[in-house]
Amino acid sequence: MKRPGLRFWRRLCQSGAALTFVGVPLLNLCEIDLISGNLLSFNLAGLPFSDPLAALQVSAATLSLPFTLSLGAGLALLLALFMGPVFCSFICPYGLFSELAQKFSPLRGKKSNPGTAQKKSLPSLAGKIFLVCAGLSAVFFFAPAPLLNQLSMPGWYSRALQQAILHRELLPGAALILLILALEVKVGKRFWCRYVCPQSLPLILAARLGKGILPQSLHLDFQRSSCTCPASDRPCLAACSLRLNPRTDQSGQSLSCTNCGDCVEVCRDRGGALRLERGNHFPRPGSGNSVSGQ
Amino acid sequence: MAPPFLRPPGALSEKDLQARCVSCGRCVAACVYSCIEMRPDHPFFGGETPRVIQGRKPCFLCMRCGPACPTEALRPVFMQEAGMGLAYLDRKRCVDYQTSSGVMCWTCYERCPLKSSAIYLRNGYIPTVDKDKCVGCGVCEYVCPIQAITVTPARMLPGKDKTQGAAAKDKGPDAQKAGIKELAVKLARLILGKGAGGA
Numbered sequence: 256m257k258r259p260g261l262r263f264w265r266r267l268c269q270s271g272a273a274l275t276f277v278g279v280p281l282l283n284l285c286e287i288d289l290i291s292g293n294l295l296s297f298n299l300a301g302l303p304f305s306d307p308l309a310a311l312q313v314s315a316a317t318l319s320l321p322f323t324l325s326l327g328a329g330l331a332l333l334l335a336l337f338m339g340p341v342f343c344s345f346i347c348p349y350g351l352f353s354e355l356a357q358k359f360s361p362l363r364g365k366k367s368n369p370g371t372a373q374k375k376s377l378p379s380l381a382g383k384i385f386l387v388c389a390g391l392s393a394v395f396f397f398a399p400a401p402l403l404n405q406l407s408m409p410g411w412y413s414r415a416l417q418q419a420i421l422h423r424e425l426l427p428g429a430a431l432i433l434l435i436l437a438l439e440v441k442v443g444k445r446f447w448c449r450y451v452c453p454q455s456l457p458l459i460l461a462a463r464l465g466k467g468i469l470p471q472s473l474h475l476d477f478q479r480s481s482c483t484c485p486a487s488d489r490p491c492l493a494a495c496s497l498r499l500n501p502r503t504d505q506s507g508q509s510l511s512c513t514n515c516g517d518c519v520e521v522c523r524d525r526g527g528a529l530r531l532e533r534g535n536h537f538p539r540p541g542s543g544n545s546v547s548g549q
Numbered sequence: 550m551a552p553p554f555l556r557p558p559g560a561l562s563e564k565d566l567q568a569r570c571v572s573c574g575r576c577v578a579a580c581v582y583s584c585i586e587m588r589p590d591h592p593f594f595g596g597e598t599p600r601v602i603q604g605r606k607p608c609f610l611c612m613r614c615g616p617a618c619p620t621e622a623l624r625p626v627f628m629q630e631a632g633m634g635l636a637y638l639d640r641k642r643c644v645d646y647q648t649s650s651g652v653m654c655w656t657c658y659e660r661c662p663l664k665s666s667a668i669y670l671r672n673g674y675i676p677t678v679d680k681d682k683c684v685g686c687g688v689c690e691y692v693c694p695i696q697a698i699t700v701t702p703a704r705m706l707p708g709k710d711k712t713q714g715a716a717a718k719d720k721g722p723d724a725q726k727a728g729i730k731e732l733a734v735k736l737a738r739l740i741l742g743k744g745a746g747g748a
Contacts, residue, residue: 283578288617291578295571296619303619309571313620316568323619324571399568404596410572417574418597422586426597 260523261516261531265345273348276413280420293413294348295404296327303327306410307457308387309401315391316399332457336465338473340458343448344515349408352436353445354496360440379449380510383456390453407454408432408447444498449511459510466508475501475508475519476532483526491518491529501529554600555687555702557585558608558631559615559624563704569622572596579617582609599623601633603687603700608633610662610686628663634685634702636667636678642697645676657689657698 279290289300297304305327314320335342343350390403404410411428418424435447448455465472482502484490491501494517499509501518514531522529557576560566567590576599577585584606587597601608608631615625626632640646644654658676661668667683668676678689678698689698 286581288578291617292573292575292619296573296575298575298617298619305619306571313569313571317565319621321569321619321621324621327619394568399564401568401571401596404571414572414574414597417577418587421574421577422588424588426589 260520262520265515266351268345269348269351272346273351273412276348276416277420279413280417284421293417294409295407295414296324302330304331306404306407306454307332307461308403308407308454309410311391311457312394312401312403315395316401332461335458335461336469336472339462339465339512339514340455341473341514342458343452343455344513347409348412349432350448350513352432353439353448356436356440357444357496380456380459382450383453386451387453387456403453406451408435408452409454445496449497463510471533473514473531473533475512475514476530477502478528481526481528483528490521490525494518494521551588552602552604553702554588554602555608555633555685555700556704557599557601557614557623558610558612558628558633558684558686559626560599560633560703561622561624566598566622569620570596570598571620572598573619575617575619576614576623579613581611581613582606584608585614601687603690607687607691609688610684629666629682629684631684631686632703633687634700635680635706636683636685636689636698636700638676638678638689639697639699642695643676644695644697645674654694656692656694660688660692662686662688 275290276293279292282289283291290298292298295306295309303323303326305324307328310321310324310328313324331342386406387403390406393402394400405428408431411426411432415426415429415432418426419429439446462472466474479502489502495501496515496517497509497511497513499512501508501512503509516531519529519531556563556566557580561569572587574587574597577583577587584601585599585608586602586605588600589597599614610628610631612626612628612631615623618624638657644650644652653674655670655676658664658668658670663682663684663686666679668678668689671677685700685703687700690696690700
């Protein structure tokens with residue numbers, strides 16, 4: 256029997272997270288508050304997790320660092336520091352819906368220029384950087400309220416469920432999620448996650464920092480010499496739902512890569528040139544023990 | 550129109566609460582009596598913030614929401630510092646004040662979480678609200694059989710909003726921001742002044 260691959264476990268994690276936020280308000284309704292909150296701030300048996308962007312906004316609005324919120328945000332950033340932005344690929348329920356929407360999209364076969372986002376990884380983040388800066392400035396100068404939370408799709412997902420189950424009220428965010436999913440199917444591949452989602456920016460930056468300072472941080476590794484695919488057939492490019500090019504060495508890995516492992520999965524049966532590794536698995540060319548050409 | 554509501558115990562002033570609350574709803578889960586509801590402050594743009602709608606279910610002062618709040622929008626306070634509002638008893642309606650009625654209701658007195666303190670019996674039989682000790686939990690308004698009591702939320706009481714709960718001890722974010730802006734202006738003047746002097 257074939258061992259389940261990384262994608263199976265990823266889907267399991269995503270589905271588990273999506274179902275968790277259905278279960279949490281139900282448990283709370285039964286007066287069990289061992290687990291409470293939503294994806295903006297969450298408490299699991301006393302261990303807090305918070306959205307780092309929500310914590311940033313509160314800090315900008317009040318010029319203070321609430322301890323529990325900061326601790327929760329710190330834990331989320333620590334995870335990103337060691338594992339990369341795996342929240343986006345393994346936990347975010349909106350990410351799951353977005354991927355499923357792409358999978359069942361009628362435009363699925365019409366892929367145009369996969370991998371083009373790789374060359375412009377920083378410009379692709381420019382929109383997010385602008386949005387976060389504008390949002391934080393607005394929070395600081397004009398409207399002291401966490402405005403950017405209104406653009407958090409996982410936040411809306413968990414808030415809408417919480418509100419529907421606990422208070423029997425439908426939030427406009429539920430309609431917003433459906434609208435954006437419909438737009439994603441129509442306009443292009445996961446544009447919200449790639450260009451808009453402000454929540455992912457602190458995680459991406461923490462992951463980048465982790466890659467720089469922690470040699471053991473999780474990253475995608477590519478060994479060009481092991482790649483057996485012809486230039487005309489690049490299944491790894493087609494597999495990437497964020498339209499990135501995984502065929503670069505570690506230092507050239509896109510900032511937007513969420514370590515989802517979809518490219519690794521398709522590469523496994525080919526040459527195994529792509530791997531999710533902690534530390535430098537493949538010796539780099541010029542390091543003296545390069546395996547290139549063997 | 551939204552029903553009249555109170556903020557939960559230990560809530561910061563209205564502006565600070567809206568600045569801090571991330572709509573996580575942990576106060577709702579923590580509340581033993583399920584008194585807290587999350588309701589949006591604006592139909593489209595505002596996040597949901599915690600409310601106690603005293604007409605539906607008042608706050609019984611279990612005081613578990615404050616410790617649960619991760620952003621300190623609700624502070625952990627004692628019952629006596631809940632600072633949610635102030636009860637007003639209409640003597641013309643309350644049957645205990647009508648000498649001719651011959652009725653001793655005392656429901657508000659009996660059900661008040663701060664019995665004998667926030668509501669006491671003047672002369673041994675007339676329920677009276679102590680303005681300094683009433684925290685505005687809304688129980689009296691909820692239980693009064695003839696709606697003789699109304700609780701005014703702290704945010705509508707002049708001078709009370711800023712002193713709600715433990716927030717009074719803190720310097721507000723506005724003052725801090727003003728300080729930062731003042732510092733920036735001073736720095737700019739210093740730099741510009743030096744530049745002008747050097748030229």
